[in-house]
Amino acid sequence: MEITLDLIVFVVLALFIVVSSVMAVTTKRILRAATYLLFVLIGTAGIYFQLNYSFLGAVQLLVYAGGITVLYVFSILLTSSEGDQAEKLKKGKFIAGLAATLAALGICLFVMLKHKFLNQVFEHGELPVREIGHALMSTEKYGYVLPFEVISVLLLACIIGGILIARKR
């Protein structure tokens, strides 16, 4: 397999994502975990850009990296006292979790690499935003107006629920 620019970009992104996600769950300080989560989300947006889905990458950057991470940082600053360290877990539980995860990872990777997928084709070229907008607003087959409306109601309910739960009484 020859080395192309595409492959180099992918390898850099993959290493960035894997290292950041491992650090996000192993680091002791929770604020650092949130920062590593931000790195993982930015790397994922990079993968979407590489797959020519710029719209999805932009949504990922705006909603995840922009919105959710700020929410995490604020709530960490509100709920964690100074020098808050991760609680020590019992050695047995720690090893059991690690062993279970590694075994499941091995099984999943084995099954996935053994499986024969359909023919893979990769069409270069950007997905036009006009097409996305038409599909999102269409009521025909392969139209997504119903989930679009449902998610708007869900977001409204979530705003009201968040205010009700978190307000001071």
Place this chain on the structure above:
Amino acid sequence: MIQMEYYLIVSTIMMFVGIYGFLTRRNLLAMLIAVELILNSVDINFVVFNRFLFPGQLEGFFFSLFAIGISAAETAVAIAIIINIYRNMRNIQVRNLDKMKW
């Protein structure tokens, strides 16, 4: 062209790192971060399957788009609950959350 399996390997590793974090962390916010990793890896899978196996269709793309929106809503509600727990107990370690058991 990069093989589809490479993307799937990355997302599988991310998913199981998230599961490992969910099993071993004992802070509610850290567990929520691990759940976020799991959701994100599934999004990558949908997009990759859409791109490589069904080009010309948009199902996986829209599934990821809506999953991003729903996970934002889920995170907002979860953080509201966590802040409320902190206000009542001054602590968000899982060990202390047994008030609702009986």
